[in-house]
Amino acid sequence: MVQIFPLSTKSFTESNARPASDHHNEDRDLLDAYSATVTAVVENVSPSVVKIDVTHHSLRRRGNGQRRREGSSDMPPVTGSGSGVIFTPDGFVLTNSHVIHDAATINVILADGRGLKAELIGEDPFTDLAVVRVSGQDLPVAKLGDSQAIRIGQLVVALGNPFGFQATVTAGVVSALGRSLRVGGGRLIDNVIQTDAALNPGNSGGPLVNSRSEVVGINTAIIPWAQGICFSIPVNTAKNIAAQLMKEGKVTRAFLGIAGQVLDISRAAVRSHSLRGSRGVMIAQVERGESADQAGLLVGDVIVEMNGHRIESIDDLHRLLTSELIGQEAGVTVLRLEKKLFVTIIPKELKIH
Secondary structure, eight states, X not given: OOOOOOOOHHHIIIIIOOOXXXXXXXXXXXXXXXXXXXXXXXXXXXXXXEEEEEEEOEEEEOTTSOEEEEOXXXXXXXXXXXXXXXXXXXXXXXXXXXXXXXXXXXXXXXXXXXXXXXXXXXXXXXXXXXXEEOOOSSOOOOEEOOGGGOOTXXXXXXXXXXXXXXXXXXXXXXXXXXXXXXXXXXXXXXXXEEEOSOOOTTOTTOEEEOXXXXXXXXXXXXXTTSSSOEEEEEXXXXXXXXXXXHHHSSOOBEXXXXXXXXXXXXXXXXXXXXXXXXXXXXXXXXXXXXXXXXXXXXXXOEEEEETTEEOOSHHHHHHHOBGGGTTSOEEEEEEETTEEEEEEEOOEEOOOO
């Protein structure tokens, strides 16, 4: 026999049995709070979000297999589009490098329908960021926030123009922080924001915005075979890169003149040389006349430290090769055969072609 334990009248009527209308009101209030936040963000930020249309000259293959650019009328231009966000009253626009790279023309369409010619100020393929500039009256401006202040789980809104559908809005949460994303040039961008706010081709360069209508990221990439895994460049990185592009038209980095690959170091060598790690970067190629060649580095040398920092990957080297290192002496520790050597090297400026 199944025994049923009745609930007390008090506990049922006072604790558990609220009228259905109360539940509906709570749901409505919760939905309204969420909707009100997203709506406010859209109203505040969307006027500053732009569609970027670019044209590239068509590429035609020569008889020897090389490609040349064609600007003649018989070759239709290659077109593309992306997104951007105006961040200064005088018309500077943040977007992705891959949106405008190698463009013959750049046109910006504002949320109010105005179409403006844009001038490329500069781009940085290593962070996939670029700045273009438009001239116009009463340009709406987005406020740049602080990407260090965002937290996993907080609401974010992505605005852009996926597949050319202008002024599209998606919302989600910050899924993870501190991701690394490999972009043009093979470099890693550190501290990338992962979100599940849906992004599609055309969203590139658009803003990721918090609930206070502050831009906290620049949308840059998705994993096409996954769902809800999208990435944005932190706005703190964007502010730093944009400042350099607006001042110099480029971002300056140091260069050693080597090609390398990661190498596992034997336990015996780690113990013998008191190394702090079990991997290094083996030099596979040394460019003649460049910094590494002038310092006497050789193919087969394994770089294990630079300026006191442990080197266990190509990315470790890239992180250290900042503009401050150009023309300055840097100490490099290498393993050469059975010996541990200390070499002084003077990095040069990386030239981007």
